[in-house]
Amino acid sequence: MAPSVAVENLNPKVLKCEYAVRGEIVIHAQRLQQQLQTQPGSLPFDEILYCNIGNPQSLGQKPVTFFREVLALCDHPSLLEKEETKSLFSADAISRAKEILAAIPGRATGAYSHSQGIKGLRDAIAAGIASRDGFPANADDIFVTDGASPGVHMMMQLLLRDEKDGILCPIPQYPLYSASIALHGGTLVPYYLDEKTGWGLEISDLKKQLEDARSKGIDVRALVVINPGNPTGQVLAEDNQCDIVRFCKNEGLVLLADEVYQENIYVDDKKFNSFKKIEQCTFSLRFICHRRQLRLLKQLTKHLMHSMLSVSLNQLESLWSLDLGLAKFPEHGISGARSCRRKKRSLP
Numbered sequence: 001m002a003p004s005v006a007v008e009n010l011n012p013k014v015l016k017c018e019y020a021v022r023g024e025i026v027i028h029a030q031r032l033q034q035q036l037q038t039q040p041g042s043l044p045f046d047e048i049l050y051c052n053i054g055n056p057q058s059l060g061q062k063p064v065t066f067f068r069e070v071l072a073l074c075d076h077p078s079l080l081e082k083e084e085t086k087s088l089f090s091a092d093a094i095s096r097a098k099e100i101l102a103a104i105p106g107r108a109t110g111a112y113s114h115s116q117g118i119k120g121l122r123d124a125i126a127a128g129i130a131s132r133d134g135f136p137a138n139a140d141d142i143f144v145t146d147g148a149s150p151g152v153h154m155m156m157q158l159l160l161r162d163e164k165d166g167i168l169c170p171i172p173q174y175p176l177y178s179a180s181i182a183l184h185g186g187t188l189v190p191y192y193l194d195e196k197t198g199w200g201l202e203i204s205d206l207k208k209q210l211e212d213a214r215s216k217g218i219d220v221r222a223l224v225v226i227n228p229g230n231p232t233g234q235v236l237a238e239d240n241q242c243d244i245v246r247f248c249k250n251e252g253l254v255l256l257a258d259e260v261y262q263e264n265i266y267v268d269d270k271k272f273n274s275f276k277k278i279e280q281c282t283f284s285l286r287f288i289c290h291r292r293q294l295r296l297l298k299q300l301t302k303h304l305m306h307s308m309l310s311v312s313l314n315q316l317e318s319l320w321s322l323d324l325g326l327a328k329f330p331e332h333g334i335s336g337a338r339s340c341r342r343k344k345r346s347l348p
């Protein structure tokens with residue numbers, strides 16, 4: 001008879017998964033909570049507060065009513081036709097719900113949508129990203145997921161073919177990364193954040209860990225950066241981010257930037273910059289640096305209008321238009337590019 005399904009013969013990749021924030025300490029706390037219920041007074045405390053995951057609402061913080069109201073109205077749009085809704089819901093929530101419903105085909109939630117997410121909503125997300133970064137964002141490049149974790153799993157599924165594929169991950173890390181790499185059968189390649197420099201990320205350490213993994217036959221496919229960090233809380237400096245982008249380009253790595261905490265900065269001298277913006281700055285910088293060579297090439301091309309090179313003229317024009325894109329957003333683009341340029345000069 002074939003062996004029946006048991007824990008021991010489940011998918012070993014699942015058995016290997018660990019999620020520290022829901023691990024041993026939490027399980028022990030749950031045992032103690034049960035003890036408090038069955039034997040009140042048996043412990044020197046009478047309540048347990050769970051701080052293992054960022055769950056402010058379970059600790060009494062009130063949810064932001066705007067989001068709840070908008071969601072309620074979108075999910076039950078007939079409320080919008082009732083007179084009493086105007087006194088129960090805020091005017092801004094009512095108008096936002098109407099806007100969102102107008103962007104949804106059939107003006108109703110709950111239906112299957114485009115697999116990347118509803119186009120009208122992706123347009124709104126792209127507009128938000130563009131105004132945050134000062135660079136255009138394309139709704140077709142956006143995939144809407146129900147939380148950050150499904151997005152991370154999607155990327156691991158895409159990148160990891162077997163245990164010879166590796167992902168560079170910060171240590172300390174949020175355990176989503178070790179767990180998803182284990183689940184998708186890859187190898188975690190650690191790099192270490194330095195507590196002495198405020199949990200800084202050293203390119204030399206990245207390089208060392210990458211080379212070490214490659215010497216063991218690991219094909220390193222991507223680099224995870226959590227910025228602002230969890231659990232470490234550091235905010236990366238713009239120059240450091242430029243170096244990371246260049247490192248990924250040089251080494252052929254996909255940069256997986258986890259920016260879920262971009263709003264959580266509590267000091268005046270730190271500023272969040274998205275890696276999307278930094279990447280645009282360094283990319284535009286390449287064309288600024290090569291401007292003189294491009295100008296020469298352009299002149300040369302003009303002289304050879306009827307040859308094969310005339311095609312390159314169009315290509316050059318489109319490269320120039322990238323530069324124009326930067327000029328349209330001087331307050332973000334130029335300063336980012338300038339600081340990348342400063343850094344570049346000091347590079348070997």
Ligand SMILES: Cc1ncc(COP(=O)(O)O)c(C=O)c1O
Nearest residue numbers: 147148149150174226230258260
């Ligand atoms: C750094 C980091 N990334 C991703 C996640 C997961 O986000 P979500 O709950 O949206 O899946 C968390 C959750 O705490 C996190 O701290």
